[in-house]
Amino acid sequence: MTAPSSPDNKAENAEVITRQRVMRVLAQAPDQQLEYLYEKFADKPDWTFARKPETGLVMTRGRIGGGGAPFNLGEITVTRAAIQLESGEVGHAYCQGRNQRKAAIAAFFDAAWLSEAHKQSVEANIIAPLEQEQLTAKKDKLKKAAATKVDFFTMVRGDG
Amino acid sequence: MYVAVKGGEKAIKNAHTLFAAKRRGNENVPGLRLDQITEQLSFAVDRVMGEGSLYDPELAAMAIRQAQGDLIEAIFLIRAYRTTLPRFGYAEPIETGKMAIERRISATFKDLPGGQVLGPTFDYSHRLINFDFDAEAAPETPPSSDEDIDLNAEVPRVSDILGKSGMIEPDHQFDEGHETGDLTRTPIDFPTDRDVRLQNLARGDEGFLLALGYSTQRGYARSHPFAGEIRFGEVEVEFFAEELGFAVPIGTMEVTECQMINQFKGSAKAPPAFTRGYGLVFGQAERKAMSMALVDRSLRWKELGEEFSAPAQDQEFVLSHSDNIQATGFVEHLKLPHYVDFQAELDLIRTMRKEFDAQQNENGDEPKMEAAQ
Numbered sequence: 306m307t308a309p310s311s312p313d314n315k316a317e318n319a320e321v322i323t324r325q326r327v328m329r330v331l332a333q334a335p336d337q338q339l340e341y342l343y344e345k346f347a348d349k350p351d352w353t354f355a356r357k358p359e360t361g362l363v364m365t366r367g368r369i370g371g372g373g374a375p376f377n378l379g380e381i382t383v384t385r386a387a388i389q390l391e392s393g394e395v396g397h398a399y400c401q402g403r404n405q406r407k408a409a410i411a412a413f414f415d416a417a418w419l420s421e422a423h424k425q426s427v428e429a430n431i432i433a434p435l436e437q438e439q440l441t442a443k444k445d446k447l448k449k450a451a452a453t454k455v456d457f458f459t460m461v462r463g464d465g
Numbered sequence: 466m467y468v469a470v471k472g473g474e475k476a477i478k479n480a481h482t483l484f485a486a487k488r489r490g491n492e493n494v495p496g497l498r499l500d501q502i503t504e505q506l507s508f509a510v511d512r513v514m515g516e517g518s519l520y521d522p523e524l525a526a527m528a529i530r531q532a533q534g535d536l537i538e539a540i541f542l543i544r545a546y547r548t549t550l551p552r553f554g555y556a557e558p559i560e561t562g563k564m565a566i567e568r569r570i571s572a573t574f575k576d577l578p579g580g581q582v583l584g585p586t587f588d589y590s591h592r593l594i595n596f597d598f599d600a601e602a603a604p605e606t607p608p609s610s611d612e613d614i615d616l617n618a619e620v621p622r623v624s625d626i627l628g629k630s631g632m633i634e635p636d637h638q639f640d641e642g643h644e645t646g647d648l649t650r651t652p653i654d655f656p657t658d659r660d661v662r663l664q665n666l667a668r669g670d671e672g673f674l675l676a677l678g679y680s681t682q683r684g685y686a687r688s689h690p691f692a693g694e695i696r697f698g699e700v701e702v703e704f705f706a707e708e709l710g711f712a713v714p715i716g717t718m719e720v721t722e723c724q725m726i727n728q729f730k731g732s733a734k735a736p737p738a739f740t741r742g743y744g745l746v747f748g749q750a751e752r753k754a755m756s757m758a759l760v761d762r763s764l765r766w767k768e769l770g771e772e773f774s775a776p777a778q779d780q781e782f783v784l785s786h787s788d789n790i791q792a793t794g795f796v797e798h799l800k801l802p803h804y805v806d807f808q809a810e811l812d813l814i815r816t817m818r819k820e821f822d823a824q825q826n827e828n829g830d831e832p833k834m835e836a837a838q
Contacts (some may be wrong), residue, residue, distance in 0.1 A: 329714035330702075361551040363704050363715065364647065365520065366558040367667075367745040368657060371622050371722065373636030375558045375645050376660035378667050379518040379747055380547060381702060383715050399704055401716025402521065443699075444566055444614050450567045451610035453583040456821045463554075 327418050330436045331411035332400045336381035341408045350423065352413060355395050356387035361433055384408040394419040488533050502526035509747025513538055516651075516789060517543030518668040520718050520747050537789050544790050555645075557703040557712050561696065561722045562619045568749075569696040571623055573726060577694070579620040583696065585749075600771075615715035617730070623694035624724050624741060633726065633739040655781045662764055662784060663757075665747055669787030671753045677777040678759030685775035686763040693726035697749050713815065721750050730769050740769060 331339070343349075362380040369376055376400045385399045386408040396416025414431050417423035489496065503510055503526045513525040517540045532538035570576050583589070596662025601691025627633040637659055646661035653661060666674060681688055683700065699719050703712040723744035731737030744754035763777040776782055786792060 314700075325714055327710065332714060332716050358517075359551070361553045362519070363553050363556045363702070365556045365702055365718070366655060367561070367663070367720075368558045368636065368723075369638075370624060370636035370741060370743050371561050371724065372625070374639045374643065374660060376663045377555070377645060377647050377649075378559070378720075378745060379515070379520060380649075381520040381556070381715075381718060382524065382550070383553060383704065385553070385706075387708075397706065397713070398708060399710055399713045401702065401718075401781060421492070424558070438535070440616060443616060445609065446567065446603045447565060447614045447616075448609040448612075449610055450582050450584050450605045451614065452608040453568075454580045454610070455583055 310341075315405040322396065326436070327415060327432055331398060331414055331431050332440065333439055334407075334411070334435050336402075336404050336407045339407055339410050339436075341413075342435075343413065346417075346430070347426075349413075350417065350420070351391040352388045352416065354409070356385065357379070358386040358408045360383055360384045360403045360405065386412040388412040388416050390416045390420055392420055392422065468612040492600050497530050499523060499526040499530065499782065502529055508749065509534070509536060509771075511750050512671060512753075513539045513543060515750055516540045516668055516670060517547075517755065519543050520545050527618040531767075535791055541790050541793070554704065557705060558714075559700040559702060559718075561700060561719065561720070562622060563623075564620070564696060564698040564700050564720075564722075565616075566620055566696055566698040568698070569620065569694065571694045572692040574623065574626075576621060578626065585639075586751075620696075622696075622722075622724060627693075627726070627739065628707075631738065632734075634730065634741055637743075652783055655784075656767075657780065657784070659761070659765070662780060663743065663745070663761060665784045665787055666744075666757045666760055669757070670789035670792070671750070671756065673787050673789070673792075674756035674760055675752060677763075677783060678756035680775065681763045681777045685780045686771075688740075688742070688759070688762050690759055690762065691726045692755065693712040693724040693741075695754065697721045697751070697752055719748050721746050721748065721754040723751070723754035725755070725762055727762050728820050740765070768787065 325458045331459065334342075361383060364380050365378045366375045367378045381401060382401055382403050382404050383401055384403055384407070385397070386405070387395055387397045388409065389395045394416045396412045396414065396419060398411035398415060400408045400411055414427055418427040424440065501660050503522045506526075506529070509529055510522050514520050514522065514529055516536075517525065517528070519525075524546065525539065527640050528539035528542040528546075529536065531785060531817055531826055532542060566579075566582055566584075568586060569579070569582045571581060575581070604698075624633055624636070639658070639660070643658070643660075646664070648661055648664055653774045680686070682690070697719065699717045700713065701717050702715050705712045721744075723742075725742035725744070727740045727742060729737040730740050740762065742758035742760070743763065744752045744757035748758065760777055760783060763775070764783060766778045768771055771778075774781075
């Protein structure tokens with residue numbers, strides 16, 4: 306899938322997976338909730354845009370038969386942004402949808418998570434609770450689906 | 466051919482104003498909110514996203530509202546909108562094996578590993594109009610299973626299960642060096658490969674594909690299908706960002722996947738095995754995914770050494786007419802002024818009638834006068 310796959314570089318892989326988790330949680334966060342968390346975030350460091358929010362398209366792909374060669378399925382709207390903190394860290398965001406404010410905030414939290422000064426606070430107050438909510442919501446959906454699991458039985462018709 | 470006609474500006478403006486009032490309808494009725502459409506008309510939203518070929522539920526809802534529920538018009542709005550945005554690139558292929566499954570059924574194995582999950586569906590309902598339906602009433606809370614849910618569990622596809630024993634053909638691969646075709650970048654060159662065909666079908670008109678799929682069942686390119694598996698749920702979308710050097714999870718989307726299992730193919734070298742058709746569509750769109758899989762399979766006649774006999778096998782016919790925006794553009798352009806064209810036709814037919822009358826006169830028949838000269 307995703308991480309650079311040079312086998313001799315496990316530490317780098319682990320780092321990528323950790324960062325992917327942060328970016329995933331931020332990208333999947335509801336717009337208004339992220340806005341609220343940003344307003345509430347104490348001692349916000351100063352920042353500037355390293356890349357102003359921009360909305361565009363990414364072509365999604367499936368695989369023929371589910372696991373075969375790729376084919377182009379259709380596009381999805383994505384908004385990206387990059388933010389640099391005064392301390393130098395650059396945070397990135399790629400968020401599904403067209404909300405530029407959300408992408409900017411996600412990039413801000415990504416940058417803050419990368420900085421020594423704010424990492425703990427972002428992890429504890431932003432990422433961990435959002436992730437928990439997302440996992441609970443997903444689990445809840447799957448549990449409701451699982452309640453519709455069925456055991457079919459077939460009956461022999463006639464005298465056989 | 467049609468020519469530009471001047472004039473009518475005021476009439477057009479007034480027609481638009483009238484149409485906007487019609488869109489709103491009776492003002493005593495509350496106006497439609499977008500969240501009402503995304504939350505309560507999700508199948509319409511899914512269809513507009515699929516055939517508009519752009520995954521964005523809120524945008525689809527805006528288009529549906531503006532188009533007053535005319536879904537092809539809404540799809541048109543989406544297609545026009547997408548041309549205004551830059552393309553960042555191509556996502557990593559989605560992993561349907563890792564789907565968070567909301568519905569999964571198989572008509573071929575009752576006890577398939579991972580189980581049959583009926584999920585939210587119209588199936589098994591009586592299709593009777595509910596005259597007592599209360600749109601404001603809170604629905605009953607759906608029951609939750611108390612089984613442990615493993616969020617990282619992968620659910621094998623039916624094709625993988627059959628594939629282990631070699632009884633079904635494997636997933637399609639191309640020769641090394643094949644570049645994935647993209648019909649939004651390069652016009653289709655016939656005959657075309659299965660990747661481009663699937664891209665075309667995924668954004669094709671549901672009604673057109675349904676009719677073609679139905680025709681294969683009725684014997685026009687018979688392929689003996691079974692719904693091996695249909696699954697619907699959420700998958701993650703990842704995009705490899707150059708500046709970061711890794712794939713970024715940008716969000717999730719819902720898709721429907723259909724694995725159609727069809728009759729056999731074997732050769733002197735290989736034992737007989739089931740063949741397959743594949744369908745993959747944005748949102749919950751089972752009818753479309755199934756139709757797509759049927760047509761994908763019928764288009765493979767040559768590769769599988771079958772006889773050519775029916776429209777659903779003809780890739781130029783199928784792929785050239787599946788796009789409802791191209792189709793509606795050409796059909797509806799007939800409404801545009803064709804005055805000069807038609808004038809030429811009128812002149813031609815007058816000449817022909819004169820010749821006809823002259824011929825009749827020579828034969829001594831009564832001359833027939835043209836009624837409206």
